[in-house]
Structures are given as C-alpha cells and as structure tokens.
Amino acid sequence: MTTMPTTDVPVVRELAERHGLPAEGGCAAAEATSEVRSVLDRVGDKWSVLILGMLSGGPQRFTELLHGIDGISQRMLTLNLRQLERDGLVSRTVHAVVPPRVDYALTDLGATLLPPVLALVDWALENTTTIRDHRDQFDARATSAG
Amino acid sequence: MTTMPTTDVPVVRELAERHGLPAEGGCAAAEATSEVRSVLDRVGDKWSVLILGMLSGGPQRFTELLHGIDGISQRMLTLNLRQLERDGLVSRTVHAVVPPRVDYALTDLGATLLPPVLALVDWALENTTTIRDHRDQFDARATSAG
DNA sequence: CCGTATCCTCCCCGATACTG
DNA sequence: CAGTATCGGGGAGGATACGG
Numbered sequence: 001m002t003t004m005p006t007t008d009v010p011v012v013r014e015l016a017e018r019h020g021l022p023a024e025g026g027c028a029a030a031e032a033t034s035e036v037r038s039v040l041d042r043v044g045d046k047w048s049v050l051i052l053g054m055l056s057g058g059p060q061r062f063t064e065l066l067h068g069i070d071g072i073s074q075r076m077l078t079l080n081l082r083q084l085e086r087d088g089l090v091s092r093t094v095h096a097v098v099p100p101r102v103d104y105a106l107t108d109l110g111a112t113l114l115p116p117v118l119a120l121v122d123w124a125l126e127n128t129t130t131i132r133d134h135r136d137q138f139d140a141r142a143t144s145a146g
Numbered sequence: 147m148t149t150m151p152t153t154d155v156p157v158v159r160e161l162a163e164r165h166g167l168p169a170e171g172g173c174a175a176a177e178a179t180s181e182v183r184s185v186l187d188r189v190g191d192k193w194s195v196l197i198l199g200m201l202s203g204g205p206q207r208f209t210e211l212l213h214g215i216d217g218i219s220q221r222m223l224t225l226n227l228r229q230l231e232r233d234g235l236v237s238r239t240v241h242a243v244v245p246p247r248v249d250y251a252l253t254d255l256g257a258t259l260l261p262p263v264l265a266l267v268d269w270a271l272e273n274t275t276t277i278r279d280h281r282d283q284f285d286a287r288a289t290s291a292g
Numbered sequence: 293c294c295g296t297a298t299c300c301t302c303c304c305c306g307a308t309a310c311t312g
Numbered sequence: 313c314a315g316t317a318t319c320g321g322g323g324a325g326g327a328t329a330c331g332g
Contacts, residue, residue: 009199009214015271019274039266057157068155085284086281112269116262116269119262120189121161122262123258125161131181131185131233134255
C-alpha cells in the first residue's frame with residue numbers, strides 16, 4: 001500500500017461516523033482510510049480473492065493451492081498467503097511429518113469477508129454484458145473520433 | 147489488467163452458473179473472470195473508489211474532484227475518470243461555456259455498484275481494530291523469531 | 293478550466309535457482 | 313513439500329510543462 005491521502009468523501013465519512021470514529025476537523029475518514037485501503041487493496045490483488053475463494057471450500061495445502069490457481073507462482077502464493085495470514089484472514093497450520101504438510105484455511109474473520117467480496121463478484125457477473133457494451137461503444141467513438 | 151488465468155474457484159463457479167454462464171469443461175468461470183477482474187481491479191485502484199464516493203453526493207466538476215480528493219494528480223484523475231466513463235459507471239457532460247465546464251456524475255449503473263463497494267468499506271471499518279491486532283501480533287512473532 | 297504529452301522513478305511480480 | 317533469495321523487465325503513477 002502507498003501513503004494515504006486525507007480525503008473527505010461524504011459516504012465514507014458517514015460510514016466512519018456510524019462506526020463511532022471521531023469526526024472532528026473533517027479528517028474523520030482519514031485515519032480509518034488507511035485500514036480501509038489495505039482491505040480494498042487486497043480485493044484488488046490479482047490473487048487474494050482467488051485464494052480466499054479456494055479456501056472457502058475447506059482447508060487446502062500449499063501445493064493444492066499452487067495447482068488449483070492457474071498461473072500463480074510459488075513466490076506470489078507465499079507472499080499472498082503471508083499477507084492474508086498477517087491480517088488474520090487465513091490460518092496456517094504446520095504438520096510435523098515428512099514430507100512437510102502445511103494446511104491453509106479460512107479463519108472466522110476471513111469467512112466474514114467472503115460475502116461482501118462475493119456480492120461484488122455477483123455484481124460484476126450481473127453487469128458483464130452491460131459493461132462490455134459500454135466499453136465497445138466508448139472505444140468505437142474514440143477510434144472514429146481520433 | 148493483466149492476462150487472465152483460467153481458474154476453477156468453486157464459489158465463483160457457483161455464482162457464474164447461477165448467472166447462466168456455460169459450465170462446460172470446468173472453464174465456466176474462466177470467461178467471466180476477466181470481466182470480474184476488471185471490476186475488482188477498479189475497486190483496488192488507489193483512486194476509483196474515492197471518485198465514486200465523491201460523486202455519490204451529486205455531480206462534480208473536474209476541479210472539484212481534483213481538490214476534493216487529496217493527493218490525486220490531474221493525470222490520474224483524468225485517467226481514472228476515463229476508465230469509469232468507459233465502463234459506463236460515470237457520465238461526462240461538457241458545457242459549452244467559457245471558461246470550460248465539465249460535470250461528472252454517477253450513472254445508474256455506477257450507482258448500483260456503490261452499495262457492494264460500501265459493504266466492503268463497512269466491513270473494513272467494522273474490523274479495523276481486529277485486523278490491526280492481528281498484524282501487530284504477527285509482526286511481533288516475526289521479529290522475535292527472526 | 294480542462295485536459296494531453298513527456299519524462300522518470302519506483303516497485304510489483306514473474307522466472308529461476310537454491311535450502312530444510 | 314514448502315518455502316526463501318536474487319535478479320531483471322515492465323508498468324503504474326507522480327512531476328512538470330504545454331495546448332485548446
């Protein structure tokens with residue numbers, strides 16, 4: 001995440017106040033914003049949502065995730081899992097066996113994040129064609145105009 | 147956005163099928179995924195959500211957005227607005243006056259995106275302290291371990 | 293006022309190779 | 313099997329200057 005601008009978006013401020021955050025000076029949202037951003041960043045990540053989706057079906061080991069998510073590299077899987085673990089969204093349990101076995105699972109917190117995210121996915125699916133149409137028209141106008 | 151992996155995430159597939167997308171061969175989600183990603187990308191953008199939030203209070207002109215969103219550059223504002231306009235989330239109306247006046251507003255489609263996004267923001271605000279605690283504990287363990 | 297064009301920097305992330 | 317270490321290309325995005 002990058003450095004955070006202190007912004008005063010009405011809707012966010014309203015939400016912030018509803019959650020009992022101090023609204024003095026108009027910088028109410030500012031403090032909360034950095035935390036909000038980190039969540040939105042995660043949703044925007046190329047892989048995080050896919051990982052959470054994978055784990056929604058139950059615990060998975062590292063390699064299962066690696067092969068289940070097409071195109072992800074070991075490195076990125078590790079980094080993403082660490083992030084999710086750090087935020088408490090995913091748990092990591094190491095079994096002391098040979099060969100090593102590590103299971104990843106959604107935490108309760110992680111499970112509560114899923115519905116809002118899926119609502120977004122749902123919206124996207126519902127408006128797929130509408131968006132595509134808009135884009136096509138926009139691009140057509142752009143190229144015809146020059 | 148980057149090239150899309152064909153992934154078979156159960157939850158997403160389920161949603162895709164609910165929306166009547168062909169589920170043959172297990173690549174059901176794959177086709178829809180690129181559109182889904184573009185939406186998720188927008189949510190993950192540094193500025194898009196803030197812009198949408200700004201416009202939720204009614205139309206705004208370019209400069210109002212520029213000054214209302216702290217830290218954004220002219221360039222990024224323009225780029226983001228073009229993207230949102232291209233997707234049909236935001237409308238751009240030019241008034242033929244001097245000095246030039248351009249108003250940006252949420253479209254109906256854009257307005258329907260707001261609730262899911264705000265649900266996410268709401269989740270983030272609700273779990274701010276929990277997440278922060280997790281992070282602190284994780285970092286503490288990490289540094290103590292080495 | 294509302295952009296576009298250009299430059300330039302930083303950091304994300306993929307590829308690859310190596311360890312316990 | 314489940315990671316870490318290191319390198320390098322490329323894109324995102326800020327600063328600045330200029331145009332309609």
